[in-house]
Amino acid sequence: MKIDFEKFQAAGNDFILIDNRKNQLSNIQTNEIIVLCDRKFGVGSDGLILLNTHQSRDFEMLFYNPDGSQSFCGNGARCAIVYALQHDFPLQAFAFSAIDGNHAFRMDQNLPSLQMKDVNEILLIDQNSALLDTGSPHYVLFSDDLSTENVLQTGRNIRFSENYKKEGINVNLIQKVDSSTIRIATFERGVENETLSCGTGATASVLFYAHTLGLSSGTIQVHTKGGTLRVSFDKHQTDLFQNVWLTGPASYVFSGFITR
Numbered sequence: 384m385k386i387d388f389e390k391f392q393a394a395g396n397d398f399i400l401i402d403n404r405k406n407q408l409s410n411i412q413t414n415e416i417i418v419l420c421d422r423k424f425g426v427g428s429d430g431l432i433l434l435n436t437h438q439s440r441d442f443e444m445l446f447y448n449p450d451g452s453q454s455f456c457g458n459g460a461r462c463a464i465v466y467a468l469q470h471d472f473p474l475q476a477f478a479f480s481a482i483d484g485n486h487a488f489r490m491d492q493n494l495p496s497l498q499m500k501d502v503n504e505i506l507l508i509d510q511n512s513a514l515l516d517t518g519s520p521h522y523v524l525f526s527d528d529l530s531t532e533n534v535l536q537t538g539r540n541i542r543f544s545e546n547y548k549k550e551g552i553n554v555n556l557i558q559k560v561d562s563s564t565i566r567i568a569t570f571e572r573g574v575e576n577e578t579l580s581c582g583t584g585a586t587a588s589v590l591f592y593a594h595t596l597g598l599s600s601g602t603i604q605v606h607t608k609g610g611t612l613r614v615s616f617d618k619h620q621t622d623l624f625q626n627v628w629l630t631g632p633a634s635y636v637f638s639g640f641i642t643r
Contacts, residue, residue: 384407384642384643385640385641385642386401386407386408386640386641386642386643387401387402387638387639387640388400388401388426388638388639388640388641389401389466389635389636389637389638390426390428390635390636390637390638390639391462391465391466391633391634391635391636392462392609392633392634392636393458393459393461393462393580393582393610393631393632393633393634394458394579394580394607394609394610394611394612394631394632395578395579395580395607395608395609395610396429396456396458396459396578396579396580396581396582396609397427397428397429397636398428398429398430398431398432398456398458398459398462399419399420399426399428399430399431399432400432400434400462400463400466401431401432401433401434402434402466402470403433403434403435403445404434404435404436404442406435407643408433408643409435411433411447413450413451414451415643416431416447416449416450416451417449417450417451419431419641420447420448420449421449426639426641428449429449429459429571429574429578430446430447430448430449430456430459430573430574431446431447431449432444432445432446432447432456432459432462432463433445433447434463434466434467434472437479437480439476440476440478440479440480440485441467441472441473441474441475441476441477441478441479442463442467442472442479442480443479443480443481444459444460444463444479444480444481445481445482446459446460446481446482448571448572448573448574449573449574450573450574450575452551452572452573453482454482454518454519454573455481455482455483455500455518455519455583456518456519456582456583457497457499457517457518457581457582457583457585457586457629458580458581458582458631458633459582460479460481460486460488460497460582461495461496461497461582461629461631461632461633462495462633463479464479464488464495464497464633465495465633465634465635467479468490469635477489481518482518483500483518483519484500486498486499486500491628491630494630494631494632494633495630495631495633496628496629496630497628497629498626498627498628499517499518499583499586499627499628499629500517500518500627501623501624501625501627502515502516502517502587502590502622502623502624502627503622503623503624504516504622505590505591505594505622508522508524510595511524511525512524512525513591513594514552515587515590515591516587517583517584517586517587517590517627518583518586519553519572519583519584520550520551520552520553521552521553521554521555521583521584521587521588522541522542522547522552522553522554522555523554523555523557523584523587523588523591524537524554524555524556524557525556525557525558525559526556526557526558527558528556529556529558529566529567529568529608531568531577533556534554534556534568534569534570534577535570535576535577537554537556537570538554538569538570538577539570541554541570542554542570542572542575551572551573552572553569553570553571553572553581553583553584553587554569554570555567555568555569555570555581555584555587555588556568556569557588557591557592559592560606562596563601563602563603563604564603564604564605564606565588565589565592565603565604565605565606566605566606566607567581567584567585567588567605567606567607568607568608569581569584569607571584577608578609579607579608579609579610580607580608580609580610580612581607582612582629582631585605585607585612585614585629586614586627586629588605589603589605589614589616590614590616590624590627593616593618593624594618594622598618599617599618600615600616600617600618601615601616602614602615602616603615610631610632611631612629612630612631613629613630613631614627614628614629614630615627615628615630616628
């Protein structure tokens with residue numbers, strides 16, 4: 384069976400997208416995902432996205448990491464939005480379903496923007512680091528060294544430590560630029576490497592940064608190694624963040640087909 388795919392990237396985070404509304408890949412196996420995402424033996428990507436039909440939302444987005452595990456992906460979701468727009472999906476709700484719930488979306492100055500899940504807890508480790516779940520679990524910490532060498536060493540040390548080696552965790556290093564701008568670098572679980580960008584990681588980093596500054600609302604620019612994202616938010620009560628939106632570029636790279 385021949386199955387068409389398209390490759391997209393969002394701030395250097397790249398994905399394989401497949402229209403699965405006819406359920407050709409509903410029984411996809413882990414070994415198939417691993418091969419597709421492999422950069423030597425497959426198409427190569429930071430993840431696989433299947434777009435399925437949904438009863439009450441415009442589509443369902445299933446995201447698979449390169450190791451076959453599932454999670455939510457903010458950059459991948461923006462690619463899915465652009466894919467749906469370019470392929471004339473019958474958009475009515477302007478919302479899609481994902482593993483962590485439903486997400487509204489819109490175009491914001493020609494950039495895809497999606498509403499992230501509410502975050503009601505920031506688990507502080509110390510004054511410079513914390514744990515947050517923004518659709519995927521993240522460990523965030525301030526660092527003056529965003530070099531790949533440090534990202535890999537720090538990321539692996541935390542991700543494969545006793546507390547996180549079973550379920551895995553994403554690790555984000557944050558560097559302050561000014562009160563409305565940060566730089567980040569991310570080590571992603573499932574990829575088990577540094578990626579050029581991470582949408583849920585940018586969101587987690589911004590919310591922790593906002594917490595440290597005591598901000599009740601605002602928009603923070605996030606410079607990743609693959610491009611610039613922005614995260615807006617409103618803070619209610621102590622650690623309840625709502626109306627969180629992730630905005631940034633997402634674009635088509637190339638298309639092809641696989642046989643199964």
